[in-house]
Amino acid sequence: MEISTEREGSLLVARAGGRLDSINAREFDDALKSAISESDQVLIMDLEKVSYVSSAGLRVILLTAKTLQQRSAKLLICSLAEPIREVFEISGFDKIIPIHADLAAARASIG
Amino acid sequence: MLSLCLESRLEELQRIEAAVEDLGEREQWPPNLLYQVKLVLEEVIVNIINYGYEGGGHKIDVHLISEPDTLTIKIADDGRAFDPLSQAPTPDVDANLEDRPIGGLGVYLVQSLVDEAHYRREQHRNHLTLVKRRD
Incomplete structure (x- = not known):
């Protein structure tokens, strides 16, 4: 489970890699929680290097989207x-989280 | 044909995954099929490990029968009686983000990804049979 992040003002881009499954979902959740700061308004989760997602990974993604929404921030996902x-x-999930073809499209959508 | 007897702990998922990948490679499955079979197995086995037992030391039998037109997955466990097909709650996949409950997606994904699903309780064991057409 790897995650690398890049911050540009109030935008945080988080790139995950590997598998988001029952074995490492907690690690993924912890990595996201420590990467996100209260001042981030938009989180783009770039899943290009993710090869597998099960319901355990989906759970973490949904929790993250809900947590961000509670403080009027938002989650975008790209490169599935x-x-x-x-x-x-x-x-x-495509109805509740904006999903973009690639990082450029996700960035463009936030203007 | 693939047969494995797993212990009831999460780390065993790696063993079943490696075995399924070997079989998929030998039989040249398309990537989508390989992904879906791995996902179905993870969801069912995790459910059994998390909810089927009090304490460890149990065994889960997994058989995967590969035929030209279908893949049949048979999973048997000695956990408490539980029919995931009728007893697991159905998630509201049309709810908005605020109202969307956490969890409940595993069994729903399994049911969406296979073409047939059958459950029976026999001799104190749960037997789940899943059939996926190879098209």
């Missing part, structure tokens, strides 16, 4: 591999 995108769609 095709089978992962399908899992997001089945779960209805």
Whole structure:
């Protein structure tokens, strides 16, 4: 489980890598929590290097989206591999979290 | 055909995943199929480990039967009687972010990704059979 971050003003880009599954979901959650600061208004989660997401990973993503929403910040997701995108769609996550094809598109959407 | 007897702990997921990857590679499964089979197995096995037992030391039997048109996954465990197909709550996947409850997606994903699912309780064991068409 790797996560690297980059901050530009109130935008935080977090790149995850590897698998977001039952074994490392907690580690992913901890990594996100320590990366996000109260001043971040937008978090772009770049999942290009993520090869697998199960419901345990989805749970962490949903919790993160809810936590951000509670303080009027938002989560965007980009660069999903095709089978992962399908899992997001089945779960209805594409209706509650904006999903973009790549990082450039996600950035463009926030102006 | 793949048969594994897993211990009821999360680390065992790595063993089943490696075995499924080997089989998928040998049979040249498309990436989507490999992903979905791994996901289905993780969701079912994690459910059994988390909710089926009080304490460890239990065994979960997994069989994967690969035929030209279908993949059949059979999972049997000696945990408490639980039919995930009818007893697991269905998540509201149309709810907005605020109202969306956390969790409940595992079994829903399994049911969405397979073509047939059957449960039976027999001789103090749960038997779940999942069939996925290879198309």
